[in-house]
Amino acid sequence: MLAIRDLAAGITGRRILNGINLEVGSGEVHAVMGPNGSGKSTLAHVVMGRPGYEVLGGSVTIDGVELLGEPTWRRAQAGLFLALQYPIEVPGVSLEEAMEEAVAAGGGERRSVPAAVTREATRIGLDERILARALNVDLSGGEKKRNETLQLGVLRPKFALLDEIDSGLDVDALRAVARRVEEATEEFGLGVLAITHYSRLLRELRPDVIHVLSQGRIVDSGGPEMAEELERTGYAAYGTTDGQEPSPGPAPAEADPFADPLA
Amino acid sequence: MSAAAAPGGAGGATVATEALAHRRKPLSNFTSDVAGALPGPDWLRRRRLGALERFQAAGLPSESEEIWRYSRIDNLDLDRFAPATPRGADGPSGVPSGAADSHLGEVMEALGDRSALVLVGPDGSVEADVARTVASQGVTVGLLSEHPEGAELLGAIAGGAGAKGADVFVDLATAFASDAVVVDVPAGVSLEAPVLVGHWYAGAAVAHFPRTVVRLGPGARASVVEHLSSSQDDVLCCPVVELDVGDGAALDYTSIQRLGSRAWQLGYQGSRVGRDASLRSLAAALGGYYARLRTDSHLVAAGGSAQLMALYFGDHQQMHDFRTLQEHAAPKTTSDLLFKGAARDEARGVYSGLIRVRKGAAGTNAFQTNRNLVLSEGAHAESVPNLEIEENDVRCSHASAVGPVDEDQRYYLESRGIPPEVADRLIVLGFFDDLLARSPVPALRQPLRRVVAEKASAPAPSGGNDR
Numbered sequence A: 001m002l003a004i005r006d007l008a009a010g011i012t013g014r015r016i017l018n019g020i021n022l023e024v025g026s027g028e029v030h031a032v033m034g035p036n037g038s039g040k041s042t043l044a045h046v047v048m049g050r051p052g053y054e055v056l057g058g059s060v061t062i063d064g065v066e067l068l069g070e071p072t073w074r075r076a077q078a079g080l081f082l083a084l085q086y087p088i089e090v091p092g093v094s095l096e097e098a099m100e101e102a103v104a105a106g107g108g109e110r111r112s113v114p115a116a117v118t119r120e121a122t123r124i125g126l127d128e129r130i131l132a133r134a135l136n137v138d139l140s141g142g143e144k145k146r147n148e149t150l151q152l153g154v155l156r157p158k159f160a161l162l163d164e165i166d167s168g169l170d171v172d173a174l175r176a177v178a179r180r181v182e183e184a185t186e187e188f189g190l191g192v193l194a195i196t197h198y199s200r201l202l203r204e205l206r207p208d209v210i211h212v213l214s215q216g217r218i219v220d221s222g223g224p225e226m227a228e229e230l231e232r233t234g235y236a237a238y239g240t241t242d243g244q245e246p247s248p249g250p251a252p253a254e255a256d257p258f259a260d261p262l263a
Numbered sequence B: 001m002s003a004a005a006a007p008g009g010a011g012g013a014t015v016a017t018e019a020l021a022h023r024r025k026p027l028s029n030f031t032s033d034v035a036g037a038l039p040g041p042d043w044l045r046r047r048r049l050g051a052l053e054r055f056q057a058a059g060l061p062s063e064s065e066e067i068w069r070y071s072r073i074d075n076l077d078l079d080r081f082a083p084a085t086p087r088g089a090d091g092p093s094g095v096p097s098g099a100a101d102s103h104l105g106e107v108m109e110a111l112g113d114r115s116a117l118v119l120v121g122p123d124g125s126v127e128a129d130v131a132r133t134v135a136s137q138g139v140t141v142g143l144l145s146e147h148p149e150g151a152e153l154l155g156a157i158a159g160g161a162g163a164k165g166a167d168v169f170v171d172l173a174t175a176f177a178s179d180a181v182v183v184d185v186p187a188g189v190s191l192e193a194p195v196l197v198g199h200w201y202a203g204a205a206v207a208h209f210p211r212t213v214v215r216l217g218p219g220a221r222a223s224v225v226e227h228l229s230s231s232q233d234d235v236l237c238c239p240v241v242e243l244d245v246g247d248g249a250a251l252d253y254t255s256i257q258r259l260g261s262r263a264w265q266l267g268y269q270g271s272r273v274g275r276d277a278s279l280r281s282l283a284a285a286l287g288g289y290y291a292r293l294r295t296d297s298h299l300v301a302a303g304g305s306a307q308l309m310a311l312y313f314g315d316h317q318q319m320h321d322f323r324t325l326q327e328h329a330a331p332k333t334t335s336d337l338l339f340k341g342a343a344r345d346e347a348r349g350v351y352s353g354l355i356r357v358r359k360g361a362a363g364t365n366a367f368q369t370n371r372n373l374v375l376s377e378g379a380h381a382e383s384v385p386n387l388e389i390e391e392n393d394v395r396c397s398h399a400s401a402v403g404p405v406d407e408d409q410r411y412y413l414e415s416r417g418i419p420p421e422v423a424d425r426l427i428v429l430g431f432f433d434d435l436l437a438r439s440p441v442p443a444l445r446q447p448l449r450r451v452v453a454e455k456a457s458a459p460a461p462s463g464g465n466d467r
Helices: A040-048 A072-077 A095-105 A110-124 A141-155 A171-187 A200-204 A225-233 B012-024 B032-036 B042-058 B102-111 B168-176 B407-414 B420-437 B442-457
Strands: A002-011 A014-024 A029-033 A054-062 A080-083 A090-094 A159-163 A191-196 A209-214 A217-222 B116-120 B126-130 B140-143 B181-185 B195-201 B206-208 B211-216 B221-230 B240-245 B250-258 B264-273 B278-285 B290-299 B305-314 B319-328 B334-343 B348-357 B364-374 B380-389 B394-403
Touching: A002 A040, A014 A029, A014 A040, A014 A054, A014 A191, A014 A217, A029 A171, A029 A200, A029 A225, A040 A072, A040 A080, A040 A159, A040 A191, A072 A080, A072 A095, A072 B407, A080 A141, A090 A095, A090 B407, A090 B420, A095 A110, A095 A141, A095 B420, A110 A141, A110 A171, A141 A171, A159 A171, A171 A191, A171 A200, A191 A200, A209 A225, A217 A225, B032 B042, B032 B168, B042 B168, B102 B195, B102 B221, B102 B250, B102 B442, B116 B140, B116 B181, B126 B140, B168 B240, B168 B264, B181 B195, B181 B221, B195 B206, B211 B221, B211 B250, B240 B250, B240 B278, B250 B264, B250 B442, B264 B278, B264 B305, B278 B290, B278 B319, B290 B305, B290 B334, B305 B319, B305 B348, B305 B420, B305 B442, B319 B334, B319 B364, B334 B348, B334 B380, B334 B420, B334 B442, B348 B364, B348 B394, B364 B380, B364 B420, B380 B394, B407 B420, B420 B442
Parallel strands: A029 A191, A029 A209, A080 A159, A159 A191, B116 B195, B181 B211, B195 B221, B211 B240, B221 B250, B240 B264, B250 B278, B264 B290, B278 B305, B290 B319, B305 B334, B319 B348, B334 B364, B348 B380, B364 B394
Antiparallel strands: A002 A014, A002 A054, A209 A217, B116 B126, B140 B181
């Protein structure tokens, strides 16, 4: 079980998460919905341990093992995976070598990786030609999200945080990503915490539980039917309007800011 | 030990003054007697003495000169070194071998087939092994002193003779080099496999003056790889390389510098590219304590092109220092420079480059890019690009950057479960990847990647500069 308890966090002295409580069991799909500025991305990055965020209290555990205080890579090795909203370009580093290092660091077999990459690429519909490129370099928005999902399939984590995996996706790609994630819940008992602004993802990736995040708190939880309701009424019922969520880095944009690390 | 590095607690300015003081004294190890005693034909002996006179008149440069800014030249106590004693005088002769020098061995293995192998030892002894099929095409690989046109070939590009802006260390090298390696490929001849020249230097406080002259006749094609390595002795090494690419010829030139961590290098590489000819060069600087390479590329006839690349990676107290000139003296010439460096621990990287477009060189394309990764707080890199354009119809650009590993990239890799030190190694390898992909000799890509990976993943030193 992935358990988030009383998680409070912020950035540069500004409090963004005000005590989050969530429990995701193996094989379950949970969705966290909320307007811009409600703390959705902060939640994902704080759980993953991105530098720049300040944890003010609470705990995050997988099967009872505390993750807060551990570096990001150890959280990943403990079974956590984050599909980024804006996957970062890493020039000159291939998908395969990154996956090999990740698998090797967890004590797995490097030589199992190429076949796993090929298999997952077929499943998610990513061309070999794209696999030969450096990580996320010259990939379209949809290709990047398929690529994140491919990595999830290779690494087989216990729990996956999907941060706005539906942004920048066409319907076909959305469907392919959602199908692969759903299959993972059955294949290896993946627990999913899907963070999204829109309900369209949830029509493809049918969640067991939906949570509404507002002003850094879970203000409501319920069954899949909540998605349709939110679609109709918006987040106004929760007394919030869209705002800007601060992030530690430069503001992400679809025109990629990470294309050149030194420019 | 040089004066500047001596303990004594004096202030920086005083130390610098002391370091420079010995420059006013006449040199006792680099005299006309020593140069005059070197063997060779008369023309070469005369050439040496002329070069020595120019060197003595110019004196050693100092860091106050722009082209020596950021360098360690003020710390060079030249007279601490003595020129290598040529073979036959005393001491054992010995050329390197792949077995004795593991760095060279790796390169030999990676290259596989060779057109020729030349091995140069610390005493200047040379062994050349030229494939019969290559020799039968009129290709000469051997000693310059034995080449019928040796006198014309030597210094044809590295100037000397008071050429404007000539490097004093070219004159020093000309004065004290016992001979040179020449690779002469006649018109129209294409060499399939590369020519490998391996230099090995050793001996405490010994100065070495390796010299290489490559000439490609019109329409010829060749690839030359030079490998420089040394013992852990505090050697001084002043390699001078002259590359003459005839009209319509294509030369690939790669140098791999893996000197020991106490070695000084003051190197010069000059090229002249003819009409519709092309040069591709890659300098990999990985060793040395202070390793400088000045690269002057002259595009002298219409349609010539030069692709100039360098990869450098310093650790511990190393300094890699590059000064480049892309000179366009003829119309429709192209130069494309990509120098990429990394520095960790307390290492230093210096890049300073000039694109000069002469009047009349219309239709020139000239590009210059220098990027540096700084991997430790104590490491440092300088990047100084310059343009000097005397013609209107040109396309020129320069870009330079110095920065640390991108935190977002590291986070992304970490979020897959990759430990940060592994993530950094991947990012450093990735940083050099585009450059290595353009390596004139694809077979050298893997060995160079391996050295970069080793350097990137070595543990940080626990203090002191011993390796």
